[in-house]
Amino acid sequence: MDDNAGKAMPDIFISYAREDREIAELLARALEAEGWSVWWDRHIPAGKRFDEVISASLDKAKCVVALWSTAAIASQWVAEEAEEGKERGVFVPALIEAVEPPLGFRRIHAADLIGWTGDPGHAGLRQMIGDICTIISMPAPSADAATTESAAAPSHPSLSPTPSPRRRWRLPLIVGAGVLLLAAAVTAFLITPDRQLRVEEVANGAAGAHSDTAAPAVARIDGRWQGQVSYDWGLVQNETFSFRTVGRTLTGSAGFLGVARAMLNPRIEGDEVRFDVRWQETLGSSERDVVNHYIGALSGDRIDMVVTIEGGASPHPPIEFVISRIRD
Incomplete structure (x- = not known):
């Protein structure tokens, strides 16, 4: 060893x-x-x-x-x-x-x-x-560069300190604001009343659309869900699904045959959620890699699911079931 x-x-x-x-x-x-x-x-x-x-x-x-x-x-x-x-x-x-x-x-x-x-x-x-x-592959700070920079820095406060980023940006911001105000004044002078009304309507509509933007769908699925699945080989099993969100990233686990398994490539677009689960099927001394493909339609506290099993020893028809949100 x-x-x-x-x-x-x-x-x-x-x-x-x-x-x-x-x-x-x-x-x-x-x-x-x-x-x-x-x-x-x-x-x-x-x-x-x-x-x-x-x-x-x-x-x-x-x-x-x-x-x-x-x-x-x-x-x-x-x-x-x-x-x-x-x-x-x-x-x-x-x-x-x-x-x-x-x-x-x-x-x-x-x-x-x-x-x-x-x-x-x-x-x-x-x-x-x-x-x-x-x-x-993420770049790390160079130790040599850090040492060189530290050695080059004065050991006492500088009489002309480098302005902070906020201070350096203050003048361009003031100038930029002045330019915008001037452009707005010229536009208001040149535009006709009818056109001005139309511009205001469009602006108000855009503001309203922005304020009414719904939370990302990924946040609506966060939590634990459960439902009864009737598998085509005769087994009926209560399965639990857990979805977790970090920002716009979706992760989680899916219950299959009563065992929580990690979701592979979980994603949600609109009201449609998709993910895969990988497992191994053992028949005698042979093993097969099997992948379950899940597709669901999210509607409030209900998800209508369909799972397709790929790679097993025998073919399986798509299995439909419903899972509901668990209220703790």
Whole structure:
């Protein structure tokens, strides 16, 4: 087993519970194959303190990946490491079991690695790699530049301090306001009464339309929903769906066969919501990757849903059902 505790600056730090070591190693190998250095092996060299080595590697990592599972949620180490990554803005979570992340992390979309066995083309893995690329490619302040700037700065207050951004913009704003007032005066003088009335009507109409703009549809779906689904193979199951919004970004989990599963690419346009769920179907010794495609029509506290199951051992007809908002 490679000892990676001594790496000067790992690209990625993987936080995981001891029980999930096997999948952590699998993920580390996959990320290393992408060209990144990964800190994951918690074997500490003799003479080194466990917490000091982990803290040093965590602080230096450009990206912190957390693997959420039942054991990870119960781990104080994983919670603290994930919190560190979140506070630094370099956090990328993944679900390796169908669990709900701890409080404070539930609004952060997690890549779906449930059932992943090492396939480099797995959709959840590719999503995670894309998220990591976004974080690691973010420009960081240059230490050399910061040192040079600090050295060049005077050690005493300057007699002619650089004006603040607000002060620098004050004169252009005054000039710009004067130009606008002059243009308005000329327009008012040249325009005929009829045209002026029309301009006022258009302006008032635009203002009214702006003030009546409804909240984005993505905000109206936020919350927990539940409904009874009659599957075509005879099973009737109460399923729960959770939608969470951060700004205009939609995330959540979907109940399938009584298990909460991470939504893939959830989105809403107008009153139509779409998302996918990936799972594995096991028949004897063979396994199949299956994707459920969900489409719903949002109407108040009701969503009329249709799910199409793709990739199973046998074809399934579209399944229609209704979910209703849960009022806590």
